[in-house]
Amino acid sequence: MAAGVRLEWRAVPREVQRLVEARLGSPVESAVTQPGGFSPGVAARVRLADGRRVFLKAVGPEPNPDTPDLHRAEARITAALPAGAPVPPLLMALDAQGWVVLAFEDVDGRMPTQPWQPDELLRVLAAASDLSVSLNPSPIEAPTVGDRFSKKFQGWRRLSAAAEEGIDGLTWLDPWARRNLGRLAEREDGWVAAAAGDALIHGDLRADNILLTEDKVMVVDWPWAALGVPWFDVVAMGPSVIMQSGGPDTMGLLDDHLDAQGAHPEDVTTVLIAIAGYFIHQSVQAAPPGLSTLREFQGAQGEAALLWLRQRSNWS
Template sequence: MARRASAETTDVPADVPADVSADVPAAAGVRVDWWAVPAGVRSQVEASLGSPVETAVTQAGGFSPGVAARVRLVDGRRVFVKAVGPEPNPATPDLHRAEARITAALPATALVPSLLMSLDLEGWVVLVLEDVDGRTPAQPWRLNELQRVLAAAAELSAQLDPSPIEAPTLADRIGEDFRGWRRLAAAFEEGTDDLSWLDPWARRRLARLVDREADWATAAAGRALIHGDLRADNVLLTEDRVMVVDWPWAAVGAAWFDVVAMGPSVIMQGAPDAMSVLDRHLRARGADPEDVTTVLIALTGYFLRKSVEPPPPGLPTLRGFQRAQGEAALEWVRERTGWS
């Protein structure tokens, strides 16, 4: 009989104090233990793997309201299992299906764990991936680890430019979500939100932010395959590699987009001299400064507007994380625009 493992995480290095970044929201949702998955689904997964599960150690990072576990099988093999059912968030199974399609189609040389198999069973979607013996970057960020991740982002975008697979453009993938400033301005005009929660600098420049945001899709256009959700909790550091995980939001766009999208979380999580490091990296990659600022403005509006919506089912911590990212992004916007 398979033995249950108590839920724990190996994501945080032992030399990082437990109270580091206590005021920074964690990229962590509500996980489901492997042993809570319906027995019929677990049996089918084990049959497909050809061995029962011996231990399953839940990993804490990330927002998906499902299973994310490092699994050891009775025959000694190790795999990583992601699984989600129709509850509590009915949109998540489709995200897992998208991740399976995208990951399976990526080149074998990409810095991405291999998909070993995926199953659709009783409303549950299960992904079994290569288990990577690594950890997420330390929090707050260490400069050398941030530089490793930025170098990996550049390498990955070079591997995936032009995109080797069919995927929607960033404009099609994100759509109206990157019209956050426009929606906030409309709510203010309609009297449904007085925006008293918004930074006074942004309130005074709301019309200007709305105007600049309108050009984001043109600024973000490109031919590279973009991860679309790059953050510390979607990165694994090994001794000699950086692996990027969780690909359901992949889209085609500017090769530098992922670094801009990651930037607010890096700033929020206390990376040393974060804005300068990010700006230097983007300049070195030849990203047009005006395009970067335009995309950053749209990203900031997205985070801030989303942060005032009710939390999605099963994702109670998401809005607080988005608010913190939005506030960090706004500081970066102020720095880049120099608007008085």
């Protein structure tokens, strides 16, 4: 499975490190880089000289100029979340010399086992449902999912236009998707209405944004939070779960969960169409600066989304 390339804490300019240590009230004694995710920056569990442990995220203006703004958004959103939310508290946010550094309370937890295990998946799905209930209506201001993702979720329409204009023959595209391209592009247009709602959704829920403790499921990395239908995160997470599970039963578990949550089947399929189109289209674009493995990961999710979509749609 593709993964991002992390920076070590020592890559942060020493002047910025000193500012962080001053804000935390103690020098950094050791920093252990953590796996998972795609941010081209620091993600490290840190022990301070006074014995405290914190989790530090840091990113500079290079190699990807967009990532600092994502860290700034994460700081704003996380700081505004209710105290009881299963989210590590933000201890500090620092913006200096083009670097953005966030410090969170360290969580003694782990990512879900890969491939996904059914019991852990059911635990995460139950936690996602509980979280959507507790954050519905949203306790904070946030853009709607339509405002947040409408420019991104136009993959099928863009592929269709490229084919019509002779820019891309789409010979690389899955044959089922190529046969149904017109239907996919038409149906994709309705995803905003299908996903509209008042719940605060995470917007980027995946295994690498989840920590399992003995008694909790913690959700991290909130820069893409938005207002939407409560089941949105489960559909958006589904392709990565299918990709990482290695078994067809996963789609059944996801469908059963969505049915139990009262999600309208046609709305779920419409949102899944938009998500599948996004991953498929993005997978053939040039890699963003500093994110050399992202397109491979998106392509794998796109293939998984198509498997789920073929099962749900029953289109020939």
